[in-house]
Amino acid sequence: MSMIQAHALNLSFGSGPSLNQVLHDVELSVADGESFGLVGESGSGKTTVLRCLAGQYRHWSGELSIAGVALQHKIPKEHYRLVQMVFQDPYGSLHPRHTVDSALREPLVIHGIGDRDDRINDILLKVGLNDSFRYRYPHQLSGGQRQRVAIARALILEPRVLLLDEPTSALDVSVQAEILNLLADLRQREKLTYLMVTHDLGVVSHLCDKVAVMQQGRIVERLDSSALSQDLASHEYTRMLVQASRDFSQDSAPALAG
Numbered sequence: 488m489s490m491i492q493a494h495a496l497n498l499s500f501g502s503g504p505s506l507n508q509v510l511h512d513v514e515l516s517v518a519d520g521e522s523f524g525l526v527g528e529s530g531s532g533k534t535t536v537l538r539c540l541a542g543q544y545r546h547w548s549g550e551l552s553i554a555g556v557a558l559q560h561k562i563p564k565e566h567y568r569l570v571q572m573v574f575q576d577p578y579g580s581l582h583p584r585h586t587v588d589s590a591l592r593e594p595l596v597i598h599g600i601g602d603r604d605d606r607i608n609d610i611l612l613k614v615g616l617n618d619s620f621r622y623r624y625p626h627q628l629s630g631g632q633r634q635r636v637a638i639a640r641a642l643i644l645e646p647r648v649l650l651l652d653e654p655t656s657a658l659d660v661s662v663q664a665e666i667l668n669l670l671a672d673l674r675q676r677e678k679l680t681y682l683m684v685t686h687d688l689g690v691v692s693h694l695c696d697k698v699a700v701m702q703q704g705r706i707v708e709r710l711d712s713s714a715l716s717q718d719l720a721s722h723e724y725t726r727m728l729v730q731a732s733r734d735f736s737q738d739s740a741p742a743l744a745g
Contacts, residue, residue, distance in 0.1 A: 490680040491517035496549040498535060509535055511704045522674060522681040524695035532704040533684040537650045541572045553648060571641035575653040577633035581625040587636050588621040594644050610639045631662035651683040667693050688732040692716045700725045
């Protein structure tokens with residue numbers, strides 16, 4: 488079963504001479520339980536696809552569906568029980584004056600869900616935190632702990648799909664692997680479907696089954712992540728990304744070793 492489906496997805500900003508089309512006939516299919524990566528340079532349209540699926544951009548054209556339900560431009564509240572998004576910057580996505588408890592309680596209140604204290608404690612444990620974190624503020628947490636709270640907030644409504652927008656890029660290298668391992672574990676335990684945006688091909692090979700490569704608002708290649716890591720990409724742009732990733736890793740190695 489296809490959990491996420493996009494057909495002829497187009498999106499533009501502006502009008503007349505200043506019209507800027509940022510998505511061009513994007514075709515995407517993500518199976519139930521799959522972890523799918525979208526990769527490409529900044530400005531390639533990756534995050535724009537996520538924002539359309541999340542309901543943040545509503546003036547797209549084409550067809551979108553989640554779990555077989557067609558997505559309309561007016562998003563019903565029930566959509567957010569099915570799909571949630573984890574953002575790149577955990578500090579920016581959490582209100583600085585709200586405690587962890589408030590951040591996790593708010594979605595439950597909006598959707599009229601009871602047993603809130605138990606649900607908050609349970610979700611904190613699932614992301615590797617305990618109830619001692621409930622009444623802390625974002626500034627009292629490390630970057631990794633803030634991202635765990637952001638993941639907990641996304642999961643507290645028990646969605647089936649997580650949209651992951653560079654979920655580790657704002658974190659220290661030492662913490663990135665912990666969050667990726669947490670996401671991999673949660674996907675298995677909670678039977679989740681992931682659509683992840685990243686520029687880091689190492690993240691793709693660690694977490695994703697399949698990958699689509701985007702360039703200038705178009706998908707130029709689709710392949711298994713294993714094929715990507717084995718140099719089996721056929722498109723010139725994909726091969727360029729792989730080489731750039733290797734060059735960056737080599738350049739960073741002495742600094743990391745020091």
